[in-house]
Amino acid sequence: MKEIAFLGLGHMGAPMARHLLTAGHPLTVWNRTAAKTAPLVEAGARAAPTPAEAARAADVVVTMLAGPEALRAVSAEVVPALRPGAYWLEMSTVGPDAVRALAAGLPDGVTLVDAPVLGSTDKAAAGELSVLAGGDIAEVEEVLACFGTVTHTGPLGSGAALKLVLNTAIIGGVALVAEALNLADTLGVPAQTAEAALLKGHLAGAAQRALAQGVHFDIALAEKDMVLATDAARLPVMEAVLAHMRDQDDIAHEDLARAAHRIRTGQ
Known part of the structure; x- marks a missing residue:
């Protein structure tokens, strides 16, 4: 199973992260308000004090953040910590420009997939979201499927668009x-x-x-x-x-x- 770091445990992120635990993935979680990590830690996840610490050993990093500004702030910490061969699943709603900007700053050997989701908190809790995935998803489609039905939308940025x-x-x-x-x-x-x-x-x-x-x-x-x-x-x-x-x-x-x-x- 892939070692996963999940960053952002809001109304959508928390139930999504829980599905990764249910699927058996080793999971490290981070949230700006640290108290929100507690239910997932009780369920078997490990909490990290910073986004960088969460991502350091991860095969897959998942971001589910409020918007482009939050993504820029988190990426500034995460990018230097990424290991070669890692995948970054950007699942927030940030638009294609933010996805392209993130991709431009990633080191060689790290693969970015933009995979925002369609559906609200009820669908997130049920694992029935629609995942709109752009980019090379072959190695991470199984992870994306933990959240719902995966539709490959085309090249990087197409899911966000x-x-x-x-x-x-x-x-x-x-x-x-x-x-x-x-x-x-x-x-x-x-x-x-x-x-x-x-x-x-x-x-x-x-x-x-x-x-x-x-x-x-x-x-x-x-x-x-x-x-x-x-x-x-x-x-x-x-x-x-x-x-x-x-x-x-x-x-x-x-x-x-x-x-x-x-x-x-x-x-």
């Missing part, structure tokens, strides 16, 4: 569903009737996400994804959604579904 496309559709769709429900309320259509119709219609996936219970997608992360998307292309609809989200008070740490509720109710 496709994830940004899909998240743009999800976030925009959730905002549109929220406004449709606001319209339904204004026109006197009962909420239950409108929700049932939307769940059966062309925006069913977005409606499911907007109405979801028991899953988590921090609106601050959604905002980060919208910034990455609107920096990459002219996207007037997403720019409007981003501006609306930024106009809200006390929204930064809410879930995307709660933010959708604000849009539909005007609260």
